[in-house]
Amino acid sequence: MEEMQLLEAVERYLRGEMSAEEKAYFDQLRRSNPEVDQLFVEQSIFFQQLNQFSDWKNYKSTLNEVHQQLLAEGAIKESAPKAKVIDLWRKYKRVVAVAAVIAGITTFIVAGSVSYYSNKANRLQVEMLRREFKRDINATKNDLLNKVNDGKATKAPQNKAPKNGGTGFIIDGKGIIVTNAHVISNANTILVLNNKGDEFRANVIFEDQKSDIAILKIKDNDFKAFNAIPYSIKKAGAELGEQLFTIGYPRNEIVYNEGYMSAKTGFNGDTMSCQIGVPANPGNSGGPVFNKSGEIIGIINTRLTEAEGVVFAITSKNIYRALETLKEKDTAAKNIKVPVSSSIKKMDRMQQIKKLEDYVFMIKTY
Amino acid sequence: MKIIPSDKELLEGLAKDNRQAVETIYKLHYQMIQSLIINNNGSIDEARDIFQEAMIVLYEKSRSPQFELNCQLKTYIYSVSRRLWLKRLQQMQRFGPEIGKIEETVPVEEEVENHETKNQEFVMMEKAMQSLGEPCKSLLEAYYLQKKNMVEIAGNFGYTNADNAKNQKYKCLMRLKKLFFAEYKNNQG
Structure with a gap:
């Protein structure tokens, strides 16, 4: 009951409804009685809250009314498709x-x-730039006949026409050849031919369709190991605009071409390969791409069908990667040594090619 | 010729609970805030909420004696709304990209923080009111919100005289106070 009276008193005090006399008495009461004072403070906080509450409540309803009114008047629009x-x-x-x-x-x-x-x-x-021999089967027959006439016996399986062909190059004098995996896929027999037309049998010792790299080993008694390889295989990529040249076997004859580095990535931004501005034809697949110092910077593998002159090459560091994988699996491969320095750096192009051509092979699969 | 009242006049009107001032501010600035909210992942209802909340911040500001508007009213409303909406988005974890600043803004972090505390108290009071039950709720609303006098209330609620109504009112008030402080402690703890 007492609290109720106090409540009323506080309310009147806060509203300023008390007379001066009453107010003085109340102040006196607060000073003398700490309990009353505490209650007073509590009450006044509460009344403030209550007042704020009622103000806000009223204000909010005003806001809502105004909103509806202005909406009805068309002064504001609620429009949002979102x-x-x-x-x-x-x-x-x-x-x-x-x-x-x-x-x-x-x-x-x-x-x-x-x-x-x-x-x-x-x-x-x-x-893919491999040669498909089915198309020119007659030519191959002639070729075979020629060879027989020349006195050279072919090592190709009897009564079988070659399926696919491409290019490959020596990376180790003992007869290790790098080419494209798509060149030798589904092959029963693989023959490699040097630029003089000598044939050697070879086996696949590594094949990775994903990176499109295959490593072959010549297993033939007629093959004489090379002493030193004139070119080297570069680990870093080439720079844009760098002069490049290729040699390969789009025909039964070794063919030279030259151009430049076009882009550092290959088809669809593939970072494993690069784009080169060197003409290439079926049969160039697996062929080496040299820079002017005679360092191999890539392996030709594909070209765009819908655009002219867009040729892609796998970058040469993939060769190192393939070798690492191979060495992990095959202990016999441990002693494969890749040439790291080019001995034809300062030579002019014709001399370079003369030195190189013995190391680039045509590949035929049966 | 249409006379557009100055920002200062509008604020003064707001402090005096002048409905005309509310209407004018609403007319001038609602559309801007609506497009801000809707372009940033919000709905029309949310736009309305945010704008009205910003209006409450402005209302509180206009009533505080030391308040001085040192930018355009438009900029102030935009800044507060933007801040409120950012906070709301965070709470809802509706991640949007950074809300683009189409308009210039002024720092209003403190105001928004203060407003949030007050808003919490408001919600607590509302809760206490709701759990009070009838006839207490209506009685207190009639007195404190609608500002009716006790004689009128006694007549409306069927009390025999104003003093009885007054007694009842204080009983209700005491209960409300208990409920409010209980809620308050709940929230603090």
Whole structure:
């Protein structure tokens, strides 16, 4: 009961409804009685809260009224197509989440299968530069006849036409050859031919379709190991605009071409390869790309089908990578030594080619 | 010719609970805030909430004697709304990109913080009011919100005289106080 009276007193005090006399008495009471004072403070805080509450409440209802009124008058407009989307989002959050999970799984499956089949897909847009001998089977027959007439016996399997062909080059004098994996894929027998037309049998000792690199070893008694290889294999890539040249076997004869470094990445931004401005034709696949110092900077592998003169080459550091993988698996490969310095640096191009051509081979598969 | 009142006049009107001032500010600036919110991941209802909250901040400011507006009213409302909306987005974890500043802004972090504390108290009071039950709720609302006098209230609520109504009012007030402080402690702890 006492508290109630106090409450009333505080309220009147705060509103200034008390007479001066009453106020003085109340102040006196507060000073003399700490309990009253404490209650007073508490009450006044509470009244402040209550006042603020009522002010805000009234103000808020004014705001709402004004809002409705102005809306009705057309002074403000509530227009937003976006709000609908958000409402929909709120409504269907869960459904969307489930759909997203399903979509995620589907994406993984699709992405997985795409990457699995992507090599095939890419081949629609880029053309592998191996030779397919089926087309010029007659020529090959003539070729064979010529060779027989020349007194050289062919080592090709009897009654079999060659399937594919490409180019390869020696990276170790003992008869280790690097070429493209797509050149020798599905091959039963592999023959490598030097520029004089001598044939040697070779085996695949490493094949990686993904990086498109294959390493072959010549296993033939007729083969005489090379002492020193004139060129080297560069670990770093070439710079844009650098002069480049290639030699390879788009025909049955060794062919020279030259050009420049066009881009540091290959098809679809592939960093494993680069783009070169050197003409290339089927049969150039697996062929070395040299810079002017006679260092190998890449291996030709594909060209764009829908554009002229866009040729891609696998960068040479992939050769080192392939060798590392090979050495891990095969202890016999441990002693493969890659030439690291070029001995033809300062020579003019014709001399360079004379030195190089013995080390670049045509590859035929049966 | 239309006379557009100055920002100062508007604020003065706001402090005096002048409805005309509210209307004018609403007319001048609501559309800007609505497009701010909607362009940043919000709905129309949220735009309305944010604008009205900014209006409350402005209202409190206009009533405090030491307040001085040292930028355009438009900039102030925009800054407060933007700040409030950023906070709201954070709370909802609806991550949007950084809210672009189309308009210039002034720092209003402190005001918004203060406002939030006050708003919490407001919510607590509302909760206490709700749990008070009838007839206490209506009685207190009639007296404190609608500012009716006790005689009128006694008549409306069917008390035989104003003193009885007054007694009842104080009983209700004491209960409200207890509920409010209980809520207050809950929130502090």
